[in-house]
Amino acid sequence: MTSDQLVAVPETALPTLRGAVTGLPSYVPGRRSAGADIAALASNESHYEPLPAAVAAVAHAAGTMNRYPDSAAVELRERIARHLGVTAGEIAVGPGSVGVLQQIITGLCDAGDEVIFAWRSFEAYPILVELAGARPVPLPLDDAEGHDLDAMAAAVTDRTKVILLCTPNNPTGVPIGHERIEAFLQAVPSSVLVVIDEAYVEYADAGSGPDSLALYRRYPNVCILRTFSKAYGLAGLRVGYAIATQAIAEGLHRTALPFAVSALAQKAAIASLDAGEEMAARVAAVKLERARIAAELEAHGWTLQPSQGNFLWIRANEQLLATLVDAFNTAGIMVRAYQGDGVRITVADPASNNRVLRLLATHTA
Template identity: 50%
Template sequence: MIRQRDALSKLPNYRQGASPETDDVVKLSSNEVPFEPLAAVKQAIAAEIDTANIYPDMMATALRERLAQKHDIDPMQIAVGAGSVEVASQLIAATCDEGDEVLFAWRSFEAYPVMALTHGAEPVMVPLTEDERHDFDAMAAAITDKTRLIIICNPNNPTGATCSHAEVEAFMQKVPKDVLVVIDEAYEHFNRDPETALGLDFFKRYDNVAVLHTFSKAYGLAGLRVGYAIAPIEVCDNLRKVCVPFAVTALAQRAACASLDAEDELSERIEQLVSERERVIEQVRETGWNVVDSHGNFFWLRLNEDTERVLGVLFEYGVLSRPFHGEGLRITIGDPAANDRVVHALRAAHELISA
């Protein structure tokens, strides 16, 4: 028997959203956007293909410079990874020794506890409030002398709820100055809450704040894997030590730069998704469901013991959603036809549940 780490026996596998087996099924289980990459992005990728025999620039210099300009920060305050999930993993590796604690709200992004356990850290998961938001008082109360990293997911996956500026500001007063607070803004482009906390604003005002951004969501590059942290320089230096070398390909770096050059075109797509989200949530509410406001490219149905039944009805209508067994379903906003299908399916599901 090969000796492996005992800790892994209690580690769940990260579950990828279900994939369609037939053409008539829409995949709304992974918070992907329904658009192909922009033409300019495809061209940039094609132009890079000929250098695929060469290792990429590990520092992602051009991309970091471009991002530094956009956010008005020093390029050394940016560290990249193969998706923001890899950067989150780097952040845990850089801050936690065995037994140290990573604190976050729960339910939230499924990868957080998996990554904490992978690094030998303890996930400390603080239940959301009844209205599906971060419970900052309970999070502050859960800070111990072992807490090394706190993750705030804004907007929160899977509930879509935001954290307000006032809430995060008050919370920061209670966080020890040597504990890093990471604001994960994977869905920031879809966030229309005027009261929201903005990661960059906190980063610029606090020495112990980092922000996570990704090209996977609004920029539509989930398949190319590129994300980044905005963090204090001494943290970024360590992220570069613990990262997987060469994980961000030259293709991904070029595609990310081309996307930053095409922000106007991308904003139109984002606006379409945001207006579809509002339409779908309104229509789903009209069918009788109670849905909290969402600021991501998805919405959350708290279903508890009805989760499996509603999952089944959506599946009958050809919709793959993301179940959290015994808790609820997260449904990604897709193209208008897919969204119509969701509304029809949820109307039928509501009739079934209420019968």
């Protein structure tokens, strides 16, 4: 066929995205630092460098990056299982806990099925649900910025497949107590998977949230979601995991992208677990800074809910939020603003935290 014989393709014949995709909001990551004088407190990363053992493990593994990783992550799953007192068959891994959550929703939800979660909570929840063709059912937080479990239980229908409980909640930092979750589990059908998302569990004070492993052992419809991105400092390597019954865990393996967790990430995660005491010392320092910041802000008249994450939450109306965001931007401090709700500030090193304190001391709630 010559060039003068080419047939014009009508525009209507061009590929188009699914309606569920074109209507999705984009996930908004925390802004990145643009210079040494910028305090990057918008993403809930660890401000510490990776644990030395993790760096060494990555350096050693770098020489094999021409090979595919173990898609089943057997060594990592066995190490996590020993750490938690479960079996490797009850562990599923993925590219961060959000990657594992996508595997969960994909594995359990058909088109039109429902996923219940609190709002405001982790921003990826509604995106992952809609992407799977399921229906998100967000329910408002209670007056204490926590989950309204009574409303969530009442919202269950015969189409409900998954319920997401974020504890401590992102972005408010409020945990869900053990007794409250146990009562909730007794109220919802055992056919509904209840995912306890504990991305920040290492930062939580003992007893502030649930004993999720005890709940999992008693209620087989519980799934626990955790990550190495926060306290372990491996956000850039993307590795998280779920604890679930072997049947659910096997399904998560089936819905995972092959080789999704790199060999470097697997080795770093194992090394980080082996360096648990050093990680715990870093977490303790963050918790001390969290308490210090909260106490000083409250002394200046700010009202805060006690946070159990590595961040603090300030509820703010649109006017106050605009004022704060402008002030933080001017001061070179990156924080995470949530339109209509408030601002989340990651706890970092004392110098960065002091910059936050100095700024907020000049403003009023």
